[in-house]
Amino acid sequence: MSLTLADARIVTTDGIHDGWLTIEDGRITHVGRGSAPRPGHSLGGRHVVPGFVDVHNHGGAGGSFPAGDPGTARDAIALHERHGTTTMVASLVTDTLDGLARAASALAELCEDGLLAGIHFEGPYIARSRCGAHDPSLLRDPSAQELAGLFKAARGHARMVTIAGELPGGLDAIRMTAGEGVIAAVGHSDADYDQTLQAVEAGATVATHLYNAMPPLGHRAPGPVAALLEDERVTVELINDGVHVHPAMLRLAYEVAGPGRTMLVTDAMSATGLGDGEYVLGPMRVRVEDGVARLVEGGSIAGSTLTMDVAFRRSVRELGLSLPDAAQVASLTPARVLGLADRVGSIDVGKDADLVVLSDDLEVAGVMRRGAWITEP
Structure with missing residues (x-):
């Protein structure tokens, strides 16, 4: 199952980027900038940080x-x-x-x-x-x-x-x-x-x-x-x-x-x-x-x-x-x-899709763990 999260402000180790990411089988497979190449779940410009x-x-x-x-x-x-x-x-x-x-x-x-x-x-x-x-x-x-x-x-x-x-x-x-x-x-x-x-x-x-x-x-x-x-x-x-x-x-x-x-x-x-x-x-x-x-x-x-x-x-x-x-x-x-940085801790290709979607005032708007929504934004 593939899911694209679009219209996101993605917080990575090298900054904040307007873009999108794709998730397959619980892992991040693509992180891109700008508009998503295919329709996806729009996050409405909200920030996304690692779980x-x-x-x-x-x-x-x-x-x-x-x-x-x-x-x-x-x-x-x-x-x-x-x-x-x-x-x-x-x-x-x-x-x-x-x-x-x-x-x-x-x-x-x-x-x-x-x-x-x-x-x-x-x-x-x-x-x-x-x-x-x-x-x-x-x-x-x-x-x-x-x-x-x-x-x-x-x-x-x-x-x-x-x-x-x-x-x-x-x-x-x-x-x-x-x-x-x-x-x-x-x-x-x-x-x-x-x-x-x-x-x-x-x-x-x-x-x-x-x-x-x-x-x-x-x-x-x-x-x-x-x-x-x-x-x-x-x-x-x-x-x-x-x-x-x-x-x-x-x-x-x-x-x-x-x-x-x-x-x-x-x-x-x-x-x-x-x-x-x-x-x-x-x-x-x-x-x-x-x-x-x-x-x-x-x-x-x-x-x-x-x-x-x-x-x-x-x-x-x-x-x-x-x-x-x-x-x-x-x-x-x-x-x-914890020795787990190869799997979690940042938004990078190959890592678990553990994500937190934050509103403008940094309140939790959504949480994803291993590609499944705990709270869907």
């Missing part, structure tokens, strides 16, 4: 990935798809090893069905002093042997592990993780500048939600933020929801790391897409008020209610990114981090 790629997402629509329920996980996936996320990693939170293994095994089914791009273990190998919304009673020192068991439960779909490298066994766990082809991320860490560099030398290549759950940037004690921003081997996650990070610090990170080492994430939790109220994130109770999620006990920020279309829009409006740069940090850079 968003979210490497850090805990759920939505009432579904929580840490719960390991495939049914409600599908609800969460469907919600984020409607908001333009066509590639998603399911993030877990600190739990018992048995609980993590059960959740990973359940989510592996959705990976095998092509609905998820992998599983992210955010905990339990994180610092108690920077645990945020993780249950401190369940935290553990990193163990390569335990990680091997979690990877086995994930049946080859473990995609990322967040580790505080300064903990006993942390560097060995990072080496083991990277050696298995799984992304090792620095996060929920109390490491100083030098300890963070040691984690990067051991194989860490991602900063889990930069700035959050780590020591702040300081002029005498630069801490992990400076180490992670300046090292060309590291890609940094940024939560652009107006709550987690001040726009000035987002701009600073972007100016240092650039679009090639910056990626937007949602850190979304089960309340995303729903109203205020009480929810759970793993074993922790969360209250959402005015769209902001915080632990009932202690008040720590507990994920977000963000969707990637909002993060994309804020990056253009609040940070001043061009549409091609916003598309890179929301799509291509995370796709590269």
